[in-house]
Amino acid sequence: MLSTELVGRRIVLRYRRHDGILPPLSDVVGELTSLTPTTAVVAGPNGPVTVDRAAIVAARPVAPHRRQILELERIARRGWRAAEVEEFDGWLLHADQGWTSRANSVLPLTTPRRPLSELLAAADRFYAERGLPVQIQLPLPARGLLDAELAGRCWSLRRPAVMLSSPISGLPEVLVSDEPVRLDPVPSTAWLDGYHHRGDPLPEHAVRLLTRHDQVRFASLSRNGSVVGVARATVDEGWLGVSAVEVAAGHRRSGVASTLMRALADWGRGQAATRCYLQVEADNSGALAFYQRLGFISHHRYHYRIAPAAS
Known part of the structure; x- marks a missing residue:
């Protein structure tokens, strides 16, 4: 029971x-x-x-309450801090030169007072000034009604993902490794060489985004003198947020990711974090299975809606 x-x-x-x-x-x-x-x-x-x-x-x-879903998304934005953030009637508009959807999209955090047409017009102006498309992140089911409204307006659906969570107290029991992990407050050259967002090397503004935090660590694991795995973690309001996990080809399924997670969990505990979250794309069945074996569960799902191109 x-x-x-x-x-x-x-x-x-x-x-x-x-x-x-x-x-x-x-x-x-x-x-x-x-x-x-x-x-x-x-x-x-x-x-x-x-x-x-x-x-x-x-x-x-039971599923988390809608307030808990939105609260975790707010905290996750603090762990991935865009260069520009503006608030408009409960909507948070983030922009950072287009690198990652999370840093360049709207998070509809609270229920607005204004009609949807005014909110969308404000978002359109904000992103048009920066040469970016309008994207809205929709945590589900908390923003299910807004999602349905945007779908009815022909906004396309992109990048469905799963927000996973776990108490940190449950992680050390399954993460056992004697391999040393390097934890740095800024990414080393080897760390940057080991991380490729969607297969691409990082532009300078991406590095600034990754380091724009007062409690951040960049984890790297080396074997035979070469970095074989990297990850990033932040702590905000008792939550350890893990991101940018990448294992070099040829070293996957060899304990690299587990060792990185163990080190980051230990560091997070030292920063008074009690819970951990991370995001995985919904179609990444291998990553979902791996984190579930570590004790993570699905907290909620989300995706983005992209405004239709102007005719």
Whole structure:
């Protein structure tokens, strides 16, 4: 019914109340923060609830609340900081010379007061001034209605992805390696040589984006004098964000990625991070399977909508 795999996940817990209390059963929904042989602690909407495990009738994981989805997306933007950010009625407009969709798209963070036509016009002006297309990131299901509206306006769907998450406390149990990992506050030349976004070398403004953070580390693993794997991590508000993971051809499935994740988890714990997130493209079945083996679960999905070209 309950296992340590559910710690850190949002669950619904049904339990028997003390004799004489009506109704005899009660439910609590929230994050399972602690699980011992005798008790379970759930962070409910009104504070933590401690339940005797013997009184538990049923338990199951539930999807994150829309507020949690949007909050994690806000934090993920802090881990990937665009050079320009403007706010317009709850929409965050990011731009950074077109490098990556996340740094050059709108995040509709809060419910706006203005009509959609005004919001889209403001986004169009912002990106037109920078010579960029209008892209809107749509975390689902939190922004399902907006997604449907844009689809009805012939906005095309691009880059579906999965946001994965895990408590950091669960990672060291499966990440065991004695290989030393180098952690640098700025990327070395070897790190930059080892990372290619979508197969391309990094332009200078991309390097500035990667280093635009006050708590960032660039991890690299070498074998026989050559870097065989790299990754990047940031810490924001208790979350460790992992990105830019790349393993050299010929060294995949040899423990490189696991070793990098172990080192970054250790570093994140030292920065008081308690949870970890990362994004994987939805069609990357190999990466999804790898992170699921490490204990990551799907927090939510998202994709981008691209404005139709002007006729």
